Amino acid sequence: MNKYFGWIRIAAISVGLGALAFALYVIVFWSGAVVEVVRAQEREVVELLVATGRLEVQPVSDLAMDVSGIVESVHVRQGDRVEAGQALVELRQDEAGQRAQAARLAARTARRELGRARAGAPEEQIAGARAERERVRIARDLAQRELSRSEQLYSDGLMTAAQLEAARGQFAQSVAAERSAQASLDLLESLPRSEDVAVARARLQEAEAAAVLAQGDVERRVLSAPFSGLVLQRTVEPGEAVASGAPLIRLANMGEAEIRVETDENNLAQIRRGQRATAIVSARPEQRFDARVSQIGPEVDAERGVVEVRLTPRALPAEVFPDMTVDVNIELLRLDAALSLPRSAVAEDQQGAYVMIVTEGRAHRRGVQVLARGADWMAVGGLADDEQVVLRIIDVEEGQSVRAQEVEGVL
Structure with a gap:
């Protein structure tokens, strides 16, 4: 009997509590709960797609020398940024530098000789040749008069045959000297001669080719950066012997870097080439930089339902x-001035997006069109800017009696 009455008391208490809860619900629902409301306002809304990936760099080059030798100096360390053409590693020049210097000197000499050949003989040299020709002509005249006098003396028996022959020899020498001086003058006055210029030009070409070869040997002993980039690895130290073709420096072309991310294939309709993006390095959140979408797909991972998207950075930070x-x-989308509501005021279900409008003291559902989804705000259509919209849609139900408390300055 006591057990029976105990169950009756428990049932009575449960009924009482249920009635109390229902009464409270009716009071709240029908007496009008205070709810915060806002009005749609024009503002900028930016819809973003957030994804995570990695920064990849192609190409990465292993740089090597074309010749073997002993390392004289290494100018970079791992992590250094270098410019195209910058010297990275140098080998000892040994005799290569001396050969290059001698070849350059020979080329300069040949260039001067060609200049002389093209210019002809200097005026002072021609004047000297003329003076020499005049001197030997006078000497020939004297020798000729002396020969005439000697012949007369010999006829008169006043000179021996030997003395006459000596006079004749002196005269012959003076004639030969005059011819030689005239030939030298003629040669100088005929310059420049095309054959001399051709020979000088050929000698210069030969000397310049030798200088280029010698300088190339010097340059092959200097390893330079083929492009601007980042030193990923250095495998050589000064004083070490290196073989031709052995990798010494690994260099990444940071100018060809790209970001590769994966996103759900359902986002494909919203992604387009050229869209702007902001990239944030996870390990260094302060390192932000701009990028643009450069490639979408085309491969889709059917098992995971994702597609790869590639972005090209505009300029990478140093770190x-x-x-x-x-x-x-x-x-994905930027609306500069669109009627917008805080995200807490908009809900979505199978029927679509909707808000709660307060009219005549009650909350009523109103379907809206979502134009853009920002981080904190949604741009919506189908709503007037003077309508009161419940700020926290989860706080009310359809038809509930409410007392609107307008909130201004919602951020």
């Missing part, structure tokens, strides 16, 4: 390295 994890915010 960003290959294979770093990067978060990207791709700008």
Whole structure:
């Protein structure tokens, strides 16, 4: 009997509590709960697609020498940024430098000789040749008069045959000297001669080719950066012997870097080439940089339902390295001035997006069109800017009696 009455008391208490709860619900629902409301306002809304990927760099080049030798100096360390053409490693020049210097000197000499050949004989040299010709002509005249006098003396028996022959020899020498001086003058006055210029030009070409070869030997002993980039690895030290073709420096072309991320294939309709994005390095959140979508797909991972998207950075910060994890915010849509509501005021279900409008003291559902989804705001259509919209839609139900408390300055 006591057990029976105990169950009756428990049932009575449960009924009483249920009635109390229902009464409270009716009071709240029908007496009008205070709810915060806002009005749609024009503002900028940016819809972003957030994804995570890695920074990849191609090409990565292993740089080597064309010749073997002993390392004289290494000018870079791992992590250094270098410019195209910058010297990275130098070998000892040994005799190569001396050969190059001698070849350059020979080329300069040949260039001067060609200049002389083209210019002809200097005026002072021609004047000297003329003076020499005049001197030997006078000497020939004297020798001729002396020969005539000697012949007369010999006829008169006043000179021996030997003395006459000596006079004749002196005269012959003076004639030969005059011819030689005239020939030298004629040669100088005929310059420049095309055959002399041709010979000088050929000698210069030969000397310049030798200088180029010698300088190439010197340059092959200097390893320079073929492009601007980041030194990923250095495998050589000064004083070490290196073989031709042995990798010494690994260099990444940071100018060809790209970010690769994966996103759900359902986002494909919203992603387009050229869209702007902001990239954030996960390890260094302060390192932000701009990028643009450069490639979408085309491969889709059917098992995971994702597609790869590639982005090209505009300019990489100094402390960003290959294979770093990067978060990207791709700008899918930007509306500069659209009627917008805080995200807490908009809900979505199978029927679509909707808000709660307060009219005549009650909350009523109103379907809206979502134009853009920002981080904190949604741009919507189908709503007037003077309508009161419940700020926190989860706080009310359809038809509930409410007392609107307008909130201003919602951020």
